[in-house]
Amino acid sequence: MGTALQLLSWALILAGAFFTLVGALGILRLPDVFTRMHAAGMTDTMGAGLILGGLCFQGDGITAVRLLLILVFLWFTCPVSTHALARAALQGGLRPLTGTAAQRDVAAQTPASRQDP
Amino acid sequence: MFAVAVAALLVAMAMAVTRALLGPTAYDRVLALNNMGTKTVVLIAALGFLSGRPDFLDLALVYALINFIGTVAVLKYIEYGDLGAAKRADGGTDA
Numbered sequence: 001m002g003t004a005l006q007l008l009s010w011a012l013i014l015a016g017a018f019f020t021l022v023g024a025l026g027i028l029r030l031p032d033v034f035t036r037m038h039a040a041g042m043t044d045t046m047g048a049g050l051i052l053g054g055l056c057f058q059g060d061g062i063t064a065v066r067l068l069l070i071l072v073f074l075w076f077t078c079p080v081s082t083h084a085l086a087r088a089a090l091q092g093g094l095r096p097l098t099g100t101a102a103q104r105d106v107a108a109q110t111p112a113s114r115q116d117p
Numbered sequence: 118m119f120a121v122a123v124a125a126l127l128v129a130m131a132m133a134v135t136r137a138l139l140g141p142t143a144y145d146r147v148l149a150l151n152n153m154g155t156k157t158v159v160l161i162a163a164l165g166f167l168s169g170r171p172d173f174l175d176l177a178l179v180y181a182l183i184n185f186i187g188t189v190a191v192l193k194y195i196e197y198g199d200l201g202a203a204k205r206a207d208g209g210t211d212a
Contacts, residue, residue: 010118017125020156024129027136027152033144036136040152043129048159051122055162059171066174067162070181074155077185081151084189088196089144 009057016050023047033089034096037082044078119167126160147191154184 019042026039052071056064097104130153137149158181165173 013118013122016159017122020129020159021125023152024132024156027149028132033142033148036145036148040148043152044155047129048155051126051159052162054122055166058166063171063174066171066178070158070162070174070178073178073181074158077181078155081185081188081192084192085144085148085151088192089142091196092142092144094142094144 005057009054012050012054012057016047016052016054019043019050020047031101032097033094034086037086041078041082044074044082048074119163122163123160123167126156126163130156130160143195147188147195151184151188154180154188158184 023039023041023043023046026042027036030036030039049071052067052074056067059067133149133153133156137146137153140146140149158177161173161177161180165171165177
């Protein structure tokens with residue numbers, strides 16, 4: 001395999017690892033379930049897409065086809081499960097946070113009782 | 118290179134598990150576990166290349182399938198209170 005392809009594969013895998021870490025940080029730090037869904041979607045599309053795309057250059061043809069099958073399957077199912085999760089959360093009574101954190105603090109009157117992650 | 122991807126995935130999975138343990142609502146836990154399943158699929162693929170056995174990709178494909186079905190089943194159970202229900206637990210209908 002050519003050096004250029006090897007470098008491209010490296011770059012894709014490292015970028016995918018970066019996006020996976022950023023998405024996981026968002027899942028850990030963002031304030032409510034709807035914003036965390038946004039971070040989870042970044043892991044699904046960019047993280048998995050770039051890592052599996054980078055791995056495509058490492059094997060033979062049938063390996064790349066199987067990797068692309070996994071990728072297509074993930075890209076079909078992840079939005080479906082995220083949509084089902086958002087719908088279930090809305091029907092379960094959760095509402096997305098609105099306004100800034102300072103406005104929510106004023107509304108709650110007691111900043112110490114805020115539901116922080 | 119594969120070791121870098123595997124290490125990043127393991128750190129990210131640890132963060133997702135932390136959210137699943139902390140998560141104030143059940144939806145946070147389902148979200149974290151679904152996301153961890155996606156990361157597991159990528160981790161299995163990367164581990165296969167790391168150990169020189171790309172045959173692991175079939176396992177990753179099957180895991181992606183099981184993860185999707187499991188997430189939808191858990192969400193339906195939370196939402197309807199019953200896996201076979203035709204109507205919601207509160208008697209409402211789908212919008």
